[in-house]
Amino acid sequence: xxxxxxxxxxxxxxxxxxxxxxxxxxxxxxxxxxxxxxxxxxxxxxxxxxxxxxxxxxxxxxxxxxxxxxxxxxxxxxxxxxxxxxxxxxxxxxxxxxxxxxxxxxxxxxxxxxxxxxxxxxxxxxxxxxxxxxxxxxxxxxxxxxxxxxxxxxxxxxxxxxxxxxxxxxxxxxxxxxxxxxxxxxxxxxxxxxxxxxxxxxxxxxxxxxxxx
Numbered sequence: 619x620x621x622x623x624x625x626x627x628x629x630x631x632x633x634x635x636x637x638x639x640x641x642x643x644x645x646x647x648x649x650x651x652x653x654x655x656x657x658x659x660x661x662x663x664x665x666x667x668x669x670x671x672x673x674x675x676x677x678x679x680x681x682x683x684x685x686x687x688x689x690x691x692x693x694x695x696x697x698x699x700x701x702x703x704x705x706x707x708x709x710x711x712x713x714x715x716x717x718x719x720x721x722x723x724x725x726x727x728x729x730x731x732x733x734x735x736x737x738x739x740x741x742x743x744x745x746x747x748x749x750x751x752x753x754x755x756x757x758x759x760x761x762x763x764x765x766x767x768x769x770x771x772x773x774x775x776x777x778x779x780x781x782x783x784x785x786x787x788x789x790x791x792x793x794x795x796x797x798x799x800x801x802x803x804x805x806x807x808x809x810x811x812x813x814x815x816x817x818x819x820x821x822x823x824x825x826x827x828x829x830x831x
Contacts, residue, residue: 622722623680623702623724623791624769626655626792628785628822629795629798630771630773630794631655631795631799631819632659632794632799633796634662635658635662635665636664638671641658641664641667643809645672646809647813649676649678651798651820655702655792656681657702659684660691660695665683674699682721683695685704685705688712692719693719701722704723704724705723705726706747707727707728707732707747708726708727713741728752730765743768744770745772746770747773748774749774750774751775754780758772758789758790759787761789762788765789769790772790776794778818797815798816800812800815
């Protein structure tokens, strides 16, 4: 059985690509730093082209599509080579499209009722978004008791200072973040800096006590 997306690395970089030509060297830097699961958001026109380029040229990357909002985007993302899908929220229509896509997916939740609704539908792995604004580690810790079967990738407001606290929770598999992708480093195409930041982020598995399971 293939490993869960939540088990590939302690951090999933959330990448916003403005220029598709940056996608391959950026992905290579992240993979070299120990972060193979890469979420490329569909927030820009370059998103699908970036996914296509990474899927075709960086075989060690597990590239996925983020900010997936419609069934059409599900279809387009998978056709471009996305190996997983992430949404900030979900509806039954979007969930069904992701479920039938043939690739793993993380629907977004921010309330207990949304978690319970997904569990009813057989979904146990979710994105918790926006993590800090929705209650942070205190909220997730409170969910672990009554809903231990749910596992999360918290994203939103997470950085190197608070990521270890999230990763130490029993119901958190990994976290999503952008701190290893500073805007100036991308603008300067400073891939060595991004690789170094990715390596530090990958090391959070150790500092969190190895609890990114």
